[in-house]
Amino acid sequence: MPATTPRYRGRFAPSPTGPLHFGSLIAAIGSYLQARSQRGEWLVRMEDLDPPREQPGAAATILRTLERYGFEWDGAVLYQSRRHEAYLDTLEQLRREGYSYRCNCSRKQIGEEARRCGLPPGVYPGSCRTAAIGEHQRHTIRLLAPETVIGFDDGVQGHFSQQLAREVGDFVLRRADGLFAYQLAVVVDDAFQGITEVVRGSDLLDNTPRQIALQRSLGLRTPGYLHLPVVLNARGEKLSKQTFAPALDETRPLPALWQGLAFLGQRPIPELLQGDISSFWRWAVEHWHRDLIPRKLDSPLKGAHGNPD
Ligand code: GLU
Numbered sequence: 001m002p003a004t005t006p007r008y009r010g011r012f013a014p015s016p017t018g019p020l021h022f023g024s025l026i027a028a029i030g031s032y033l034q035a036r037s038q039r040g041e042w043l044v045r046m047e048d049l050d051p052p053r054e055q056p057g058a059a060a061t062i063l064r065t066l067e068r069y070g071f072e073w074d075g076a077v078l079y080q081s082r083r084h085e086a087y088l089d090t091l092e093q094l095r096r097e098g099y100s101y102r103c104n105c106s107r108k109q110i111g112e113e114a115r116r117c118g119l120p121p122g123v124y125p126g127s128c129r130t131a132a133i134g135e136h137q138r139h140t141i142r143l144l145a146p147e148t149v150i151g152f153d154d155g156v157q158g159h160f161s162q163q164l165a166r167e168v169g170d171f172v173l174r175r176a177d178g179l180f181a182y183q184l185a186v187v188v189d190d191a192f193q194g195i196t197e198v199v200r201g202s203d204l205l206d207n208t209p210r211q212i213a214l215q216r217s218l219g220l221r222t223p224g225y226l227h228l229p230v231v232l233n234a235r236g237e238k239l240s241k242q243t244f245a246p247a248l249d250e251t252r253p254l255p256a257l258w259q260g261l262a263f264l265g266q267r268p269i270p271e272l273l274q275g276d277i278s279s280f281w282r283w284a285v286e287h288w289h290r291d292l293i294p295r296k297l298d299s300p301l302k303g304a305h306g307n308p309d
Pocket of ligand 1 (some may be wrong): 010013014015047186199200201204
């Protein structure tokens with residue numbers, strides 16, 4: 001391998017808003033197998049950026065569940081709550097180089113202005129681009145969205161592109177309450193951890209052009225992206241804390257792992273259910289085929305891991 005090709009490095013980045021459920025397990029399995037099947041590294045990052053949304057003890061519970069499910073991560077877990085200085089430095093760089101600006105629009109003003117400009121609801125029309133808002137005034141920080149179309153080739157979903165200025169608008173990097181936005185933290189930390197490929201749920205597919213725009217503004221390289229189908233419950237909702245997805249059963253990892261592998265289009269053999277976790281993972285790494293992952297944004301799951309209806 002030429003010296004310039006970085007070794008594969010993937011990651012799993014849960015938010016500690018609750019215990020792991022079958023939906024998060026899919027992202028963990030997919031990212032783990034992509035990394036291990038290429039003899040790469042797999043890192044865990046705790047996205048504990050938003051204390052009001054977090055559940056006390058959830059980070060420790062998530063790590064314990066990962067361990068019981070036989071996931072082995074490389075290096076120490078990175079906690080975003082300890083990375084504030086890096087985010088502040090990045091914001092300062094963006095400000096200095098003219099990529100960001102302060103905004104003090106209320107939600108109501110944004111809605112009215114977007115309507116006036118004929119933009120879809122939720123798209124920020126750039127009203128504060130030229131406003132002079134002092135650093136002591138309450139404000140959010142926004143990135144100037146490029147006018148160009150930003151596209152990328154997703155490893156599962158194919159080509160995806162957005163015209164950010166029209167479809168999203170200048171997006172928030174730091175909220176008015178001082179919390180750092182996910183878009184900022186994820187870009188800073190994917191670069192800091194040297195991630196070469198991001199594997200995660202397709203609910204984040206349409207966040208990726210924002211992350212690429214931010215990488216370009218910061219002169220960072222863009223990793224590969226692979227967005228897995230998300231799991232739907234019997235009501236057609238994405239499994240999540242909000243839809244009351246049950247926590248993974250720590251005492252019986254194999255049935256969930258087996259079902260997760262099957263959800264990802266792999267063909268696990270029934271004998272794996274009778275074996276132990278290390279034989280499960282050995283088989284899964286050896287038989288992992290990225291090309292078998294269904295090219296779908298979501299897929300229903302019947303059986304034990306959806307919601308009981
Ligand atoms: N923290 C996000 C989540 O739990 C994942 C973010 C990412 O993988 O980029 O859904």
